[in-house]
Amino acid sequence: MRKVVLVTGANSGIGLALCERLLAHDGQIQLCLACRNMQRAEAARLALLASHPESQVALLQLDVGSVRSVFQAAKEVKLRYNRLDYIYLNAGIMPNPQLDIKAFFKGLFSSNVINMFATAEGILTQKDNINSDGMQEVFATNLFGHYLLVRELEPLLCQPDSISQVIWTSSSNARRSAFSLEDIQHQQGTEPYSSSKYASDLVSVALNRRHNHQGLYSSVICPGLVMTNMTYGILPSFFWSLIMPIMWLIRIFTNTFTLTPYNGAEALFWLSLQKPESLDPLAKYHSLTSGLGKNYTQPHKVSEETQYLISSSLTQPQQKRNYIKLTPGLQ
Numbered sequence: 001m002r003k004v005v006l007v008t009g010a011n012s013g014i015g016l017a018l019c020e021r022l023l024a025h026d027g028q029i030q031l032c033l034a035c036r037n038m039q040r041a042e043a044a045r046l047a048l049l050a051s052h053p054e055s056q057v058a059l060l061q062l063d064v065g066s067v068r069s070v071f072q073a074a075k076e077v078k079l080r081y082n083r084l085d086y087i088y089l090n091a092g093i094m095p096n097p098q099l100d101i102k103a104f105f106k107g108l109f110s111s112n113v114i115n116m117f118a119t120a121e122g123i124l125t126q127k128d129n130i131n132s133d134g135m136q137e138v139f140a141t142n143l144f145g146h147y148l149l150v151r152e153l154e155p156l157l158c159q160p161d162s163i164s165q166v167i168w169t170s171s172s173n174a175r176r177s178a179f180s181l182e183d184i185q186h187q188q189g190t191e192p193y194s195s196s197k198y199a200s201d202l203v204s205v206a207l208n209r210r211h212n213h214q215g216l217y218s219s220v221i222c223p224g225l226v227m228t229n230m231t232y233g234i235l236p237s238f239f240w241s242l243i244m245p246i247m248w249l250i251r252i253f254t255n256t257f258t259l260t261p262y263n264g265a266e267a268l269f270w271l272s273l274q275k276p277e278s279l280d281p282l283a284k285y286h287s288l289t290s291g292l293g294k295n296y297t298q299p300h301k302v303s304e305e306t307q308y309l310i311s312s313s314l315t316q317p318q319q320k321r322n323y324i325k326l327t328p329g330l331q
C-alpha cells in the first residue's frame with residue numbers, strides 16, 4: 001500500500017530536503033506538500049518531480065498561522081485521503097530575530113561556549129506580531145495551527161489496525177525558562193520561538209499519552225543549526241558567507257552544526273524508518289553531523305524539570321485549562 005505523507009513548510013529548507021530524501025528512499029509514497037504560498041509550493045513540486053519523475057507529489061494550501069486555513073486544509077485532506085501514515089509538522093517562523101552581540105562575545109570566552117553554539121541560549125530574542133486571528137504569530141504558526149491540524153486529522157491518524165507518526169520539527173533552542181503555563185502564547189516575553197518549541201515538546205508527550213493506544217505516535221526532533229531562509233534572517237547572507245569557514249571549523253567541536261538542509265533533515269528521515277513503538281516519547285531526536293561530514297541521529301532525554309512539568313501539569317485538570325487560552329473570537 002502506498003504510504004501517505006504530509007509535510008508542512010515543504011517548499012524550502014529542511015522541509016523540502018526531507019521530501020527529497022523521502023522520495024529518494026521510496027518513490028511509491030503519496031507525498032503532500034502543505035504550503036501557504038502556492039507559487040512556491042508549485043516550484044518545489046517541479047523540483048521534486050525533476051529528480052523523481054515517476055513520483056506522486058500533491059499540493060495542499062495551508063497557512064498554519066490561520067485557524068480558518070487549518071480547518072479548510074484538514075477538510076480537504078479528509079476528502080482526498082482515507083489514511084495518513086506520516087505528518088511532519090515542520091513549518092516554522094522566527095520573526096525579527098535580534099542577536100545580543102555583547103552576550104555572544106561574553107559566551108565565546110566562557111565554559112558555556114559549546115552549549116551557546118548548540119542552543120543559542122541567552123543570545124537570541126525575537127519581536128513577535130499579532131496575527132489576523134488575534135493570536136501571537138509565533139505561537140499560532142509554530143504550535144497552535146499544527147496542534148489544530150492534528151486534532152482535525154485524528155480520524156485519519158487513528159485508523160484501526162494501522163500505525164501513524166506525527167513528527168515535529170522542534171529545536172534545541174526550546175527552553176523551560178522561556179515557557180510559562182500562565183502565558184502560553186508568550187505575550188510577555190522576548191523569546192517566543194524558544195517558548196513555542198518548548199510547548200511543542202510538551203504537546204508531543206501529551207499526544208502520546210492520549211493516542212498511543214490508537215496507534216498514533218508523536219516525536220520531536222532538532223535539525224541542528226541549518227543554513228535556511230530562517231537563519232539568513234538572523235544575520236545578512238554576506239556575513240554568513242564570510243564566516244562559513246569558521247562554521248565548518250566549529251563543527252569539529254559541536255556536531256550540532258549540520259549546516260545543510262539535507263543534513264538537518266537526518267532525524268526527520270531517520271524517524272520514518274523506525275518502529276514508532278520503539279521510540280522514547282521523552283526524547284528529542286537530534287540530527288548531528290560529525291567533523292568529517294557523517295550524519296547520524298541521537299536521542300536526548302528531556303530534562304528532569306520538564307519530566308516533572310509533564311507529569312504534574314498534564315494530569316491536573318485546573319492547569320489543563322490554562323493550556324489553550326483562546327482569543328475571544330475563537331472561543
Ligand SMILES: NC(=O)C1=CN([C@@H]2O[C@H](COP(=O)(O)OP(=O)(O)OC[C@H]3O[C@@H](n4cnc5c(N)ncnc54)[C@H](OP(=O)(O)O)[C@@H]3O)[C@@H](O)[C@H]2O)C=CC1
Nearest residue numbers: 009012013014036063064065090091092225226228229230
Ligand atoms: N534552520 C535552523 O537552523 C533550524 C530550524 N528549525 C526549524 O525547522 C523548521 C523549518 O525551518 P527552516 O527550513 O530552517 O526554514 P525555512 O524558512 O526555509 O522554512 C520554513 C518553512 O515554513 C513555512 N511556513 C512559515 N510560516 C508558515 C505558515 N504560516 N503556514 C505554512 N507554512 C509556513 C515556510 O513557507 P514560506 O516559504 O511561505 O515562508 C517554509 O516553507 C522550522 O520549524 C524551524 O523552526 C529548528 C532548528 C534549527
Ligand SMILES: CC(C)CCC[C@@H](C)[C@H]1CC[C@H]2C3=C(CC[C@]12C)[C@@]1(C)CCC(=O)[C@@H](C)[C@@H]1CC3
Nearest residue numbers: 116117118119120124171172173224225243246
Ligand atoms: C558561528 C559564528 C562565528 C557566529 C554565529 C553566531 C549566531 C548567529 C549563531 C550561534 C548559535 C546559532 C544558533 C541558531 C541561530 C544562529 C546562532 C544564534 C539557532 C537559534 C537557529 C534556530 C534554532 O532552532 C536553533 C537550533 C539554533 C541554535 C544555534
